[in-house]
Amino acid sequence: MAEAFIYDHVRTPRGRGRRDGALREVSSVKLAAAPLSALAARNHLDTALVDDVILGCVDPVGEAGGNIARAAVFVAGYGEQVPGMQINRFCASGLDAVNAGAAQVIAGQSDMVVAGGVESMSRVGLGASGGAWPVDPAVALPSWFMPQGVSADLIATKYGFSRDDVDAYAAESQRRAAASWSEGRFARSVEPVRDVNGLVILDHDEHMRPETNMQSLAALRPAFAMYGEMGGFDAVAIDAHPEVEYVDHVHHAGNSSGIVDGAAAVLLGSRAAGEAAGLKPRARIRGFASIGSDPALMLTGPVDVTEKLLKRTGMTLADIDLFEVNEAFAAVVLRFMQHFGTDPAKVNVAGGAIALGHPLGATGAMILGTVLDELEARDLNVALVTLCIGAGMGTATVIERV
Secondary structure, three states: OOOOOOEEEEEOOOEOOOOOOOOOOOOOHHHHHHHHHHHHHHOOOHHHHOOOEEEEEEOOHHHHHHOOHHHHHHOOOOOOOEEEEEOOEEEOOHHHHHHHHHHHHOOOOOOOOEEEEEEEOOOOOOOOOOOOOOOOOHHHHOOOOHHHHHHHHHHHHOOOOHHHHHHHHHHHHHHHHHHHHHOOOOOEEEEEEEEOOOEEOOOOOOOOOOOHHHHHHHHOOOOOOHHHHOOOOOHHHHHHHOOOOOOOOOOOOEEEEEEEEEEEEEEEEEEHHHHHOOOOOOOOEEEEEEEEOOOOOOOHHHHHHHHHHHHHHHOOOOHHOOOEEEEEEHHHHHHHHHHHOOOOHHHHHEEEEEEHHHHHHHHHHHHHHHHHHHHHHHOEEEEEEEEEEOOOOOEEEEEEOO
16 A cells, blocks of 8 residues: 655644634635645645645534535635545544545545645634534433533543643643744744735734633633533433542633634645655654544543554554644543553643634644644654544544654
């Protein structure tokens, strides 16, 4: 089989996913097209060489609907022969897009693929696409449906993470993200979003709060207690996990991922395709996997899928130099580190979604690019990227520098 190489990656800054966010004026399609255009320009890429564009999008409705990948191909100025495909595996969609593109290359059915994702959360609201999972009893009951924040609190309760634990993790995420920006570690991969006149709309991650500390976090009230206590979801959690006597609600806006707008793209291809285009590979895809996990705990999929992927690739944790575990909620990463005994200094070294934000369909591609940059900056070799997913799933990918 052929190998799939990563030749480059680009992301937009993350804009606050609110009416006053800087990217609010940018349509979902234009946002998706921005990293596609940047990839082509900076690599002097003949877009006719691209066999497919695959983009993750979690709420593909309205302006983001109707196969946003194909629409972005037109807006980005790619050749008309370049097809597009939109996929959705909730929060892992951007990483699954990369995995799908890599699979095409490995199978020899594509020579070059652009994969990534987009989410404009200020323009297409979270949950706008609806779905049976939360509203159809035939789905909700066997899946122990509850809001993700209640599941995060259930994880914290079951595995012994206190309010101080999750707040301390959040404060460190903010510190690392601020350091990454101040040290210029995102400069290579973040392309400013510009208006029709070429003027910069946003050139930095807008959600960060570098002044965050334990005292400011302590002032925030738990965000999911009302859902759990008055909405009845604590009872669902305890019914699913009767070993838990009560749910300790410890998560809030400061230790949960931020709602933001953003897009990302990764250029993948075979060795021969890269050589033909005059490109030098930066890394190769060692393996990838997805898995279903406990739907009540919901967000522990990164543990399960990491075990599956390590077994599939014949690797051990000792082979991994850096880890990217999406910071959907602080307890997700704390549980991952607790289970594997992972050194915190190797996990989310540039900060994560608590500080930077989580643009759902784009995040997986973003953090894959972030950890590749960090491998190069630290002269390390192998990284594992993983995300938790709604309804109890996990996706993971291992990359290795070339």
